[in-house]
Amino acid sequence: MEDRKAAILAEIPRLRRYARALVRDRDAADDLVQDCLERALARMDNWRTGDNPRRWLFTIMHHLFVDQTRRTKRRGEVAMLNLDDSEALSVQADQSESVASREIVDALQAIGPERRAALVIVGVEGFSYAEAAAMLGIPAGTVMSRVARGREELRGLLDDMHRRRAIRVVER
């Protein structure tokens, strides 16, 4: 049991990084990690000895996130989010973050949640298509499509940001 707990503790930094990529805001991301840890601790029996704890934990967190985005979409809660909330969330970036780093993490948030997750799991966390497929519960070919489309989208968003910035400079 203690070994298992130590293994889970060791994964927290990576879980926090994935959560931050999914929801951006620091406290909100840590809440997601906390939900994930609670669920993991309650289901320790589901973790077969010898299994990679990282994959197991990432899978749990991913499902928490996806369930929530689906529920949100269905209930139409998105439309009811008031402006104050969304603005507050989008500007809570850390002071220490550089502009470039804030920009790309913002762009990431504008990508659809499923593509965003695939892009981060493969591109940042370094899981293989097969591992990601198991974690996300989709075929490996779909992982690849989502990663590819996610990259295209990210590139488009970054280019858009630059164009908009260029326009602002011209107008000044």
Added chain:
Amino acid sequence: MTRRDFTERDIHMALDGEMPQDERDDFAAWLDANPEMKSRSSRFEADRERLRASLSDVLAEPVPERLTALVAGETPKATARAPRWRMAAAAALLLALGAGGGYFAGAARLGMGSETAEDLSEAAIAAHAVYAAEQRHAVEVGAGDRDHLLGWLSSRLGLTLVAPDLSSDGFELVGGRLLPAGHRSAAMLLYEDAKGSRLSIYVTPEGAAKSWGTYDEEQGDLRAIYWLDKGWGCAVVGTLAPEKLLELGRKAYRQMLAGAGMA
């Protein structure tokens, strides 16, 4: 060794370490021979490194005590906590929708885009590019003959077409024209504001597809917001700022559905 043809898919596979070892040399040679693909590959790689670097600061941060304490079993039970991340997830979704939900131009090159959405948007952008640039012959029937225009287009399309009122945003109907759309017909309604900026609405009967999104012209600054739903394909095209175009598009689409008795 057989050389195979590589495609853009292989760029992603190579980046993600999914390309078999024995294909890598051929792939590198293919990249060298295709500067456009090579620059795309470098761009994706650079974006990935930037993303990794931007996200990885968190790894060096001290882990909040509430998380370590939880695993150590020092907090008996989760306290009632406002699920902040759920709100953030909702906000992110809002952003994703606001951004238009997809860059089909890019995705389509990979053979993964929605063909119907792509065809619709391409056709709407092409029509706008050709006719909105015309000063004297932009439309076949002018707004002065509004009833005739809408009656004619409606009967040719087999839809009940109304011309949305966009005057609160300064756009007035100039007129419209009938266009070929494969073996079917499409209608284009053209609007103009006081500064001469033009906006067009392209409508065609479509099948069962259901989606919406934005489509950017590959080269140029025209953007289409499209909807596929209820047997309609509708695209609003213009050069307005994305948020403004989206807002006008939504207004127009809502009025058109209402006018057709479908809202």
